[in-house]
Amino acid sequence: MSGLTHLDEHGAARMIDVGAKPETQRKAIAEGRIRMSDAALSALWDGTGPKGDALATARIAGIMAAKRTGELIPLCHPLALDAVTVEFARESDAIRVTATTSCTGRTGVEMEAMAAASVALLTLYDMGKAVDRAMVIDGVRLIEKTGGKSGHWRVDP
8 A cells, every 4th residue: 555564455554474584683773862951961971960870760761661662662563682772972962872772583673772762861851850951852863773684774974
């Protein structure tokens, strides 16, 4: 009908049957950032905010989100992840979150990486909103994926 993989020939939503696909090593990397005031950036980065160690909390939240992506995103396959990492980089006015997910499976881990980055960013917002309610989350995107039929893909720099 539309060429979209999650629609059947009648346009109804469906979960893709991946049972016949071969298992391959799969990896995805997603990123995003949260822009904020200097006061909020210092509080979140240094762990001195009113809610404690924001980076540790956001890391755990991101990992948990990756593990539960199949419950959060309709039609997304639940996956047995091999690894999830959530890393942070301080920028002049922001914290950049990079989430990496991997598994050996029949379908990709892109949604898991994006869920991890998104929830880590939301957690940073929650941890810092007492200091700066005007924080802005932006730039959440897939930056690289490997494995599967389509192979390696990376966003243009």
